[in-house]
Amino acid sequence: MDTLHAFESWPEDRIREHQLARLHSQLKRVHSMSGHYRRQWDELGWHPDELTSLDDLAALPTTDKADYQRAIDADPPYGDFLAVPGERLARLHFSSGTTGAPTPVGWTRDDLDRWAGLYARAAYSQGVRRGDVYQCLFSFAWLVGGLGGTLGYTELGATVIPGGSGDTERQVETIFRYGTTAVGGTPSFLLHLASRARDLGTPLSESKVRHVMVGGEPGGQIPATRALIEREWGARCYDGYGCLEFQPIAWECVAQAGGHLAEDFTYAEVVDPVTKTPVPDGEPGVLVLTHLDKQACPLVRWWTGDVVVRDATVCACGRTHARLAGGVRGRADDMLVVRGVNVFPSAVENVVRRTVGDLAEFRVVLDPALADPATGYPTALRLRVEAPDDRVGGTLADAVRAELKVRAVVDIVSPGALPRTTHKARRVVRANDPEVANRVP
The missing domain is CATH 3.30.300.30 (ANL, C-terminal domain)
Structure with a gap:
């Protein structure tokens, strides 16, 4: 990867044309292979052939975690959202399971390649290049955590150290011993690690780390927290945003002006949390996502519950994909x-x-x-x-x-x-x- 992908600088009408073409083929496949959506759409009397514009997607109901869990409870262990035979699954990751049984989401081999490519694009947009040393400080145990970062930075050509989110003294020692130049983790753990490093007499601002990508919780887009991370690490801090079901959704570039939506991977709507009707760019609403090419567990109009503001202006970096101004403002149910x-x-x-x-x-x-x-x-x-x-x-x-x-x-x-x-x-x-x-x- 030596430059921007062509589609990262497409004009908006070209992006919309691509999304509509992808939705046509994706929704037909989903109707054919996903028992959940086929039953839902047949009951509505709706067929993917009726999709003539992106706005037509709003005729379909949103899907949320409760729908997904009910499908698994009715047909364990995968439920009828699964759109490939079980033997085609190359990877399973799980929700935290804090309110019930852990919920699985599957990936095929092609899905994993796509996932890695998206993370590689994110890292590249933040200045990471072949020869950088990336230490992944996201959790690996059960959760989706750092696997995307590990795959993506490897594809980019960086040397990858899968450290995880524990053993703080060894993490600090490794950063200095192996000249780590890029890290990824939650803001909480990165600040905890910085505090511990200061206690050890080895402040991380004196390390070679110059690229910090954070995710998993608010922080990267909170000005005071970003400033604190950048001061403690002596590095630029970039916000990344994803969820178990969509990996990743958006990431910041060197302009640090809001996460670029991966508009070739997902179609994003921003809707009123009550009426579920679209809100204009610049106004807050809940992000609703539809996969454009996911194979194993494709989702249509997925209710993320995250409140965002969409900004479609061209970024200073030259990328034209819409951005989430100010990142995720919060959870609709946490407000x-x-x-x-x-x-x-x-x-x-x-x-x-x-x-x-x-x-x-x-x-x-x-x-x-x-x-x-x-x-x-x-x-x-x-x-x-x-x-x-x-x-x-x-x-x-x-x-x-x-x-x-x-x-x-x-x-x-x-x-x-x-x-x-x-x-x-x-x-x-x-x-x-x-x-x-x-x-x-």
Whole structure:
């Protein structure tokens, strides 16, 4: 890979033409091979031949994780979303299984090649080249984690070290010993690793790392968190976005101006979370995705639950694929409504990082004592924040009111009092959660 793929700089009308052609063939195959969609569309009296424009796709219902799980429960172990014979599966990955049995998603050999190619494009767009040393710090155990990165950076020609998200001292030693130049991981683990490296007297800002790709949780698109990662690592930080079912969805380039959607791999809609009708570019809505060429588990109008803003302007890097301005703003089901104001945990994190600073952990506590008795909605945010001085609480409360336009009740706890994670940060907890109930401010 020496330059942009041609389709990364296609004009918008060429992209739409390609997407419509791919959808025609993909939906026919899905109707033929996927029992779930064939039954659903036949009941609706809809056939893929009726698709004459991209807008026609909106006639179909969205599909979500609950639909997928019900299909598996009815026909284990794969369910009837599977669109290839079981013997054609080359890889299975699973959901976290935190609310039920782990949910499998399959890949064929061609799907894996496509996956690797997309990750290689992401790395290339961030300045990684053949000869770089990539240390993958995403989890490998059961979850989809770092396999995409490992495949993609290998395809690009980098030397790959599959480190995983544990054994921090060895990770730091490896970074320095082997001259690692690029890393990937969750913001939480990368900040944890940076803190540990400083404790060891080997700050990562003195390493050769110059490219940091983060994903799995908000952070890369939160200005204060991105700035903190870049300072601690002495490197540029790029946001990557994907989910188990779509790997990857979007990634930032060197312009750091929002993740480029992989518009040759997925067709993306941004819709109102209630009416599910399209919203204009520049307005927030929920991202809905359709595979254009996935073989094993193709999904049509997949409800990601992620709130995004689409920007179709051409990027400074020359790529024309639409971007997610500001990355994922939050989960539709994580959004808090405080006296009519929509507040996402990522927005809270930005204020906390800039006000409290350094590597302080925090939690948004859902406290019934601060809820309106009539509606159940919170009337203020309760924040539990690590800080060395109780006086920081007042400063933070003022900053939250000024920037987010809501009242905050801030409980200060000592540095290190809140649990750390090497996987995905848990920012919103309930007041009766053991993490909260067993610790007093």
